Amino acid sequence: MDEFALIRAFVAKLPPPGADVLVPIGDDCAVVEGGSRLAVTTDAAVEGVHFRRDTMSPPQVGYRAMAAAVSDIAAMGGQPAWITVALAVPPSWPEDDVVAIYDGVAEAAGAFGASVVGGDVVSTQGPLWMSITAVGRVERPITRAGARPGDVLFVTGNLGGSAAGLDILLGRRAGSAISQAVLVERHRRPTPRIAFGREAARLGATALDDISDGLASELNEIAEASGVRLLFEGDRVPIQPEVTEYARAVGKDPLEYALFGGEDYELVGTAPRDVFARLLAVAAVVGTPITAIGRVEEGDGVVMRRDGKLSVVARRGYNHFER
Template sequence: MRTSPSVHPRPHPDAPVRLAPGPEFDLIRRFLAGQAQGEREDVRVGPGDDCAVVAGNGIALSSDMSVEGVHFRRDWLAPEEIGWRAAAAALSDLAAVAARPIGILVSLAAPAGDAGDFAAAVMAGCRAAVEEAGGALLGGDLTRSPGPLVVDVTVVGEAPRPVLRSGARPGQEVWVTGELGGAAACVEALLAERAPQPSARERFAHPVPRVREAQWLAAHGVPTAMVDLSDGLVGDAGHLAAASGVAVMLVPELIPVHPAARERSRVRSLRRALGGGEDYELCFTAPVGAVPPLVDGFARAFGVRLTCVGKLGGGDGVWFVDAEGRRRPTGVAAWQHFGRGDA
């Protein structure tokens, strides 16, 4: 009789990860110290083998790289915060499709001087972020780098019914979670060598990927399309518009600007909220009238507001729209790593 292949029994939850001797593996043991093994039904094989093995219905995968000098500076962030931000940015991609996190793989390229407490603290931040989101550290890679420090995070989740960017239709409403522009206000202050407001620094150093919020919205059958806000509302809504073949028409007066990003100049405040990026909130579309009955329940569940910021129309791109339905350009450009003229 032919039998189906089986995976080796899961290790005891308190069993240590077995690795060979050596400084590199000693550091990896520090990364994994205290992490229970074998206690999750969706992780068949965790850290310690050449591959992790996971189980799920519709495996969702994404990756996000954080590079020193591009995504973070050591004089702005503690090492734990560097790790948290790197993992949170990747986990936000799971939120964008309403996936349930299973875990993360972290590849860390660190200068030799960081191969100790600093690297361990970065990894502790990564672990804290994924565990807060309901996932586990699955493994990764460790290598020496001549500089800079690089934290590359791959996320693994389960999305049996993923919410994509391509389901929006003209006539539907556009909604966002939370408030926008706080992280941008923090970065502006740091670049000007000013102390940022504590609430703005929290948004930059400790962003919260909206993984549970996205699952809640999906469970209530709300989003027709969704995207996370990593590069600013204008840029990310532009991806949704392109994927769905619609125009996103934003009402400027409705944009929820983070208190730390507000100034007397409404134009400057809007620029932070629309183009600052790294808010890691959600932008989603829904049929007219579908969301308002859920706003209070969402706020009670998560302490986060839902705001309708516009609607969808025919055409393409992202626009401002007035009460008469007239469109005009936003005047805000999205963040891009490689602009025109870059090699």
């Protein structure tokens, strides 16, 4: 298969583009109908860093990379609309596996309501990597900078599952088979919180961020950007039940997974009390549970209360250049 046959094989898997795509894949650029404020983001996924051939199948690689990119649109309160996918392929990857990445890309595009409008495919002597650019519509963007003293601090879903699932995939098996399967699935298939992010924007959440590098890291991002202190209760952080079981079995603190693990792609944010009450109601409607874990105060930094003691939570989390 040459480069053009490969692109045809990719495109054949994609759902048809939306009506807002005026010129689809096949020309020098795609042309889309904007007509609103747009959020733009790029996320890369690199073999050996974000996935390995033994941690994910090709469709899982594609789905997960799409979810990670779209999660940043959700964290702005936007609706993903258009996506481009760049792919660098080493000779060691069989063609069928490369094309199978697009099974995941296509499934994700359909699930997230976005059209894949272009991309690029090149050869490389390095690891396989992909870079996904997502553009979304966003009426009222929620940045990291809007948290105000008195706001409620909340997170969606539950945390720690992705990092525990990765530990299992990397060979540290422990706990029941069913819990292990749940955690591995949580790592391979994150769910960007698109509908909840949109509702948070509509109802007036003041800050929002997606959890890619770990809760501790994202909390510090919000505290710094907003010029506030964030205080949270350690035992209110929602931890996936299977994580608690797994962490006990391997002799770790489950909270470590939630705070420093990353890749859960849940949202962490702040909202005034009345807005938070409305978010609770809407969370039930869109099927995304939310939990209040603390509050915003004057000052700086991130502080956790656990067993009656306060401790500063540093920015520690996944960092590409500090390993």
